[in-house]
Amino acid sequence: MRNGPVSTPPRVLPPNDPRQYDDLAGEWWRPDGAFAMLHWLARSRAALVPPATRPDALLVDLGCGAGLLAPHLAGKGYRHVGVDLTRSALAQAAAHGVTVVNGDATAVPLVDGCADVVAAGELLEHVPDWRRVVAEACRLLRPGGLLVLDTLNDTALARLVAVRIGERLPTVPRGIHDPRLFVDARELVTECARHGVHLRIRGIRPSLRGTLAWLVRRARGRPSGTVDGRQPRIKPTRSVAVLYQGHGVRHG
Ligand SMILES: C[S@@+](CC[C@H](N)C(=O)[O-])C[C@H]1O[C@@H](n2cnc3c(N)ncnc32)[C@H](O)[C@@H]1O
Secondary structure, X not given: OOOOOOOOOOOOOOOOOOHHHHHOHHHOOOOXXXXXXXXXXXXXXXXXXXXXXXXXXXXXXXXXXXXXXXXHHOOOOOEXXXXXXXXXXXXXXXXXXXEEEEOOOOOOOOOOOOEEEEEEEOOHHHOOOHHHHHHHHHHHEEEEEEEEEEXXXXXXXXHHHHHHHHXXXXXXXXXXXXXXXXXXXXXXXXXXXXXXXXXXXXXEEEOXXXXXXXXXXXXXXXXXOOOOOOOOOEEEEOOOOOEEEEEEEEOO
16 A cells, blocks of 8 residues: 555535635636636726726725726726625735725625725625625615626526536636526616616626637646736627626616
């Protein structure tokens, strides 16, 4: 029998178990790592956020993870506050200039109407009750404030593309989604309206050519280098059946 170092196999956790984010903590800021697509989405989400119109403007980033939105907000004039359950991610967000709050996006310890912008990127499809997150996001928004979000639709196509195919690609960690939590786009629009936000949605997807080039570079061991450098673009699509983005202003 050989004696030698025994390697511990990675633990297998249930789908969407938040402990996965601890196991993947080293991946957040690797542009070619398991969270690569979150970088692409963060850039696209940030493009929906206009420059702040007043001093001390606040952007609350619900489920901020490791703060991937931060570099794309630079120069827009917001104080970036991030709320997340995962401490290992928040430590990295803080290192990227985010003021962090360790907490649940359904019960954020901030006052009503404090936020000029609330972002919820790739969060709603990870929470047991997305309606509570929407209510909280709208509570935090000041009248005239902007909600920006992206999530996965509750469709068979989304389950096929995002889970069965997507989780076999190196852009999405396997087991990170529980498709039972995916968010019906029409219900989301209705729920936002109930809370005073007229949400406009559009389908999005990564550019096919950019993604193929990225996969080839990655397979050849030629990393993309920086977070922005040669990363695939997120493009609008006609259909919201898989991945979609929403933005809307809170009235009254
Ligand atoms: C897919 S990641 C998205 C992270 C970030 N928004 C981004 O796009 O890079 C989902 C994040 O939501 C966090 N999360 C899940 N449930 C949450 C909850 N109830 N409250 C706050 N954060 C939560 C996880 O810890 C994780 O960091």
